[in-house]
Amino acid sequence: MRDAQHPDGPILVGIDIGGTKIAAAAITTEGQLLSRGAMPTEAERGFADGLARIVALVRRALDEARVSVTDLRAIGIGCAGPVDPARGTIDNPYTLPTWDGVDIVKPLRATFGVPVALENDADAAAMGEYWLGAGQGGRVVVMVTVGTGVGGGVIVDGHIYRGVGGAHPEIGHLALDPDGPACYCGIRGCWESIASGPAMVEAAVGQMPGEAAESMTGERLVALARCGNPIAGSIVDRAAQATARGVFSLINLYVPDVVVLGGGVMDAYDLFEPAIRALVEQDTMAPVDRIAIRKATLGNDAGLLGAARIALDL
Amino acid sequence: MRDAQHPDGPILVGIDIGGTKIAAAAITTEGQLLSRGAMPTEAERGFADGLARIVALVRRALDEARVSVTDLRAIGIGCAGPVDPARGTIDNPYTLPTWDGVDIVKPLRATFGVPVALENDADAAAMGEYWLGAGQGGRVVVMVTVGTGVGGGVIVDGHIYRGVGGAHPEIGHLALDPDGPACYCGIRGCWESIASGPAMVEAAVGQMPGEAAESMTGERLVALARCGNPIAGSIVDRAAQATARGVFSLINLYVPDVVVLGGGVMDAYDLFEPAIRALVEQDTMAPVDRIAIRKATLGNDAGLLGAARIALDL
Numbered sequence: 001m002r003d004a005q006h007p008d009g010p011i012l013v014g015i016d017i018g019g020t021k022i023a024a025a026a027i028t029t030e031g032q033l034l035s036r037g038a039m040p041t042e043a044e045r046g047f048a049d050g051l052a053r054i055v056a057l058v059r060r061a062l063d064e065a066r067v068s069v070t071d072l073r074a075i076g077i078g079c080a081g082p083v084d085p086a087r088g089t090i091d092n093p094y095t096l097p098t099w100d101g102v103d104i105v106k107p108l109r110a111t112f113g114v115p116v117a118l119e120n121d122a123d124a125a126a127m128g129e130y131w132l133g134a135g136q137g138g139r140v141v142v143m144v145t146v147g148t149g150v151g152g153g154v155i156v157d158g159h160i161y162r163g164v165g166g167a168h169p170e171i172g173h174l175a176l177d178p179d180g181p182a183c184y185c186g187i188r189g190c191w192e193s194i195a196s197g198p199a200m201v202e203a204a205v206g207q208m209p210g211e212a213a214e215s216m217t218g219e220r221l222v223a224l225a226r227c228g229n230p231i232a233g234s235i236v237d238r239a240a241q242a243t244a245r246g247v248f249s250l251i252n253l254y255v256p257d258v259v260v261l262g263g264g265v266m267d268a269y270d271l272f273e274p275a276i277r278a279l280v281e282q283d284t285m286a287p288v289d290r291i292a293i294r295k296a297t298l299g300n301d302a303g304l305l306g307a308a309r310i311a312l313d314l
Numbered sequence: 315m316r317d318a319q320h321p322d323g324p325i326l327v328g329i330d331i332g333g334t335k336i337a338a339a340a341i342t343t344e345g346q347l348l349s350r351g352a353m354p355t356e357a358e359r360g361f362a363d364g365l366a367r368i369v370a371l372v373r374r375a376l377d378e379a380r381v382s383v384t385d386l387r388a389i390g391i392g393c394a395g396p397v398d399p400a401r402g403t404i405d406n407p408y409t410l411p412t413w414d415g416v417d418i419v420k421p422l423r424a425t426f427g428v429p430v431a432l433e434n435d436a437d438a439a440a441m442g443e444y445w446l447g448a449g450q451g452g453r454v455v456v457m458v459t460v461g462t463g464v465g466g467g468v469i470v471d472g473h474i475y476r477g478v479g480g481a482h483p484e485i486g487h488l489a490l491d492p493d494g495p496a497c498y499c500g501i502r503g504c505w506e507s508i509a510s511g512p513a514m515v516e517a518a519v520g521q522m523p524g525e526a527a528e529s530m531t532g533e534r535l536v537a538l539a540r541c542g543n544p545i546a547g548s549i550v551d552r553a554a555q556a557t558a559r560g561v562f563s564l565i566n567l568y569v570p571d572v573v574v575l576g577g578g579v580m581d582a583y584d585l586f587e588p589a590i591r592a593l594v595e596q597d598t599m600a601p602v603d604r605i606a607i608r609k610a611t612l613g614n615d616a617g618l619l620g621a622a623r624i625a626l627d628l
Contacts, residue, residue: 140477163454163569163600170599175559177492186596187562233428245489248501252484253567255477282500285484286477 010073011065013058014308016121016300017041017079019095022050023300024057026065027201027308029073031132034065036304050151051104055111075108075116076311078124078303086166088118115314120168121303125296126153128306129260135293138257142250143296144171146243147263150192154254160310172196174249176242191246192232195239197265203235222268239265240275247293251286262296269295323416324387325379327372328622330435331355331393333409336364337614338371340379341622343387345446348379350618357410365418369425388432389422390625392438392617400480402432429628434482435617437474439610440467442620443574448608452571456564457610458485460557461577468568486510490556490562505560509553511579517549536543536582553579554589561590561607565600576610583609 009029016023018041025036037060039053045100062069082091088105090096116298121126126135126143135141135155144152150172154161160166172192173185180189181199193199197218204221205213208231224232247259261276273295280288298305323343324474332355339350351374357364376383396405402419404410422430433441440449440457449455449469458466464486468475473525476482486506494503495513507513511532518535519527522545538546542598561573575590587609594602612619 042523129623139355163602164571167569167601169569171568173599174488174563176489178490178555178559179493185599186565187559187593238347240494245501249487249489249563252487252499253564255481255483279501281367283487285487285499287479287481290478 007069011067011071012064012073012308013061014124014304014306014311015054015058015075015077016124016303016307017054017077017090017096018121018303019043019080022054022057023304024054024061025304025308026061026067027305029312031309033301033305034067035061037061037064041096043099044168047099047102050099051107054104055108056163058108058112067110072112072114072133073114074114074311074314076124076307076309076314077104077116077118077217078107078121078307078310079104079118081120081122082119082129083118084166085117085119088116090118101237109277113258115311117310119160119307119310120153122151123153123168124306124310125262125298125302126155126306128298128302128304129262130155130158131309132305133298133302134260134296135258138292140254140256141258141260141301142171142254142256143260143262144246144250145263145264145296146195146261148197150196150246150263154256159313171246173249174246176245176249180242184301191242194242195246195265200235200239200265203238204231207231207235208225218265219293222265222271225271236269236271237275240272243272244275244279248283251280251283251291255286256291258292258294260294260296262299262302266295322337323385325376325381325385326387326458326622326625327375327389328438328563328618328620329368329372329389329391330438330617330621331368331391331404331410333357333394336368336371337618338368339377339618339622340375340381341619343626345619345623347615348381348620349375351375351378355410361413361416364413364548365421368418369422372422372426383426386426386428388428388628389426390438390621390623390624390628391422391432392419392435392621392624393418393432395436395482397432397434398480399431399433402430404432414615416534421573429625431624431628433621433624434467435467437467437482438618438620438624439576439612439616440469440574440620441474441623442616442618443576443610444469444472444613444620445623446619447612447616448574448610449572452606454570455572455574456485456567456568456570457574457576457616458560458564459577459610460575460579462511464510464560464577468570473627485560485564488560490559490563494556508556509560510581512609514549514553514579515549515551518545521549532579536579536585539585550582550585551589554586557586558589558593562593562597565594565597565602565605569600570605572606572608574608574610576613577618580609
């Protein structure tokens with residue numbers, strides 16, 4: 001994807017670093033995607049190798065967009081957390097093995113001679129949906145990603161909401177059900193422990209015959225629920241009820257203009273939406289008629305675009 | 315209480331309007347209380363009558379502080395909600411009968427010739443604890459009041475956190491337990507439905523013999539729990555567990571510097587604190603070593619002082 005002409009004005013680069021894939025894109029300050037590229041992360045090859053490949057990926061994205069490095073204004077990075085935005089370091093030995101405590105901001109700044117910002121990928125995705133997706137126009141936008149985990153980001157007045165020491169909210173670890181499954185977060189029954197893909201699969205494994213359980217995935221579970229399988233149906237329903245109570249709580253706490261729901265599990269948004277709407281309509285505390293609940297629209301591009309939007313503020 | 319000398323500098327007036335009592339105080343811009351007075355609300359006498367008495371109460375507070383109206387800089391009001399800070403109107407036919415849709419800001423502004431701000435009493439109390447109480451020094455301060463209801467306010471960078479249309483968070487209506495009691499907020503098992511004084515009394519009534527249940531109050535229930543009564547103990551314990559999960563969720567969502575717990579039920583903070591600390595210490599998501607959890611220190615003055623602090627920004 002590229003513009004035939006040389007684009008006018010300064011150009012932003014967004015980088016999205018995940019456990020399996022790294023993507024980079026050249027984007028105008030108005031949010032027009034000029035080019036993009038991707039490569040496997042292969043973090044285990046070490047950070048020096050990864051950094052060199054990221055530099056090459058960025059150069060390729062600029063070349064394809066017919067942008068010279070002198071037109072580059074800033075680089076934004078959304079990365080699978082934990083990250084430290086203030087120090088510019090990735091601290092993620094879990095999904096990015098060997099990338100623990102590495103500084104990605106300084107070398108990119110030195111190489112390209114522009115400001116570089118690093119953020120959590122959930123915050124970058126929230127920023128993307130706020131800028132160009134389902135959260136457009138909202139002053140307070142809460143994005144929740146329900147997938148392998150449950151996470152999210154909160155945008156207030158165009159900025160990423162941050163707490164003490166710059167820490168970002170952990171939306172997926174709202175306490176929803178004291179009788180729910182134990183989570184690594186420290187409690188039972190947080191949102192993630194009930195509604196994430198792996199949590200639903202885990203619940204299925206306990207209730208289904210061995211062979212059906214073994215090959216179970218979140219997608220398969222949703223497909224079974226759609227076909228009327230009662231066990232799959234009850235598991236998806238439980239996740240939908242938990243998600244509804246999670247959204248209800250987010251609305252009462254942040255009173256946002258928009259709640260955006262994304263992530264792999266929300267590909268089946270139609271199965272979740274009725275429970276969410278039914279519960280939120282009952283909310284007598286928040287001005288629910290002024291609060292929009294929307295499915296995310298940018299898919300996997302949210303982080304990439306949001307990273308570029310973060311760069312715009314540098 | 316009054317200063318012998320004429321105070322230097324501009325003076326703020328804080329007004330705290332509750333269902334049973336209205337208080338007003340003259341306060342320096344550094345937070346020194348110079349004088350204060352109170353009177354019964356008696357909202358049923360009508361708003362015109364109430365307004366005239368509020369004006370007289372403010373004049374008396376200024377006189378006692380030896381402050382002339384020309385030294386008055388601004389007036390802040392914390393009022394039992396719902397209120398509309400943007401329009402300056404009280405919309406509370408529930409605890410302030412006949413005070414529905416009344417504009418309190420304009421007449422006070424006209425009378426005293428200074429800026430006047432109106433806020434929800436929970437936000438005013440949060441501002442008070444932030445300014446002069448348990449929340450001092452925090453960038454993000456969450457105050458929760460557990461009493462007749464569960465409510466609260468959030469201060470971010472010295473300002474009251476507001477959502478869509480200026481609406482404030484409804485902290486007491488976090489969804490904590492899908493099997494909890496039904497609440498007027500629209501769901502089962504919100505924080506207020508489990509841990510407010512009336513909720514605990516309601517739970518006791520269902521489990522105790524008629525005569526014990528009839529005379530039950532929150533204070534009596536706490537006293538019984540302290541004496542080892544197993545029913546009272548289990549009810550207080552359930553409220554403490556819910557409060558712990560509520561605080562856990564607040565920490566994961568707002569990642570505040572300080573959580574302040576106040577209100578009548580928190581007079582028994584020692585019965586609640588162990589459950590809260592035990593759960594929060596398990597939180598692996600938030601930087602809990604940098605988050606303080608504290609009992610409120612200003613008691614009933616929080617709203618009055620916070621209202622003055624709100625006036626300081628006018």
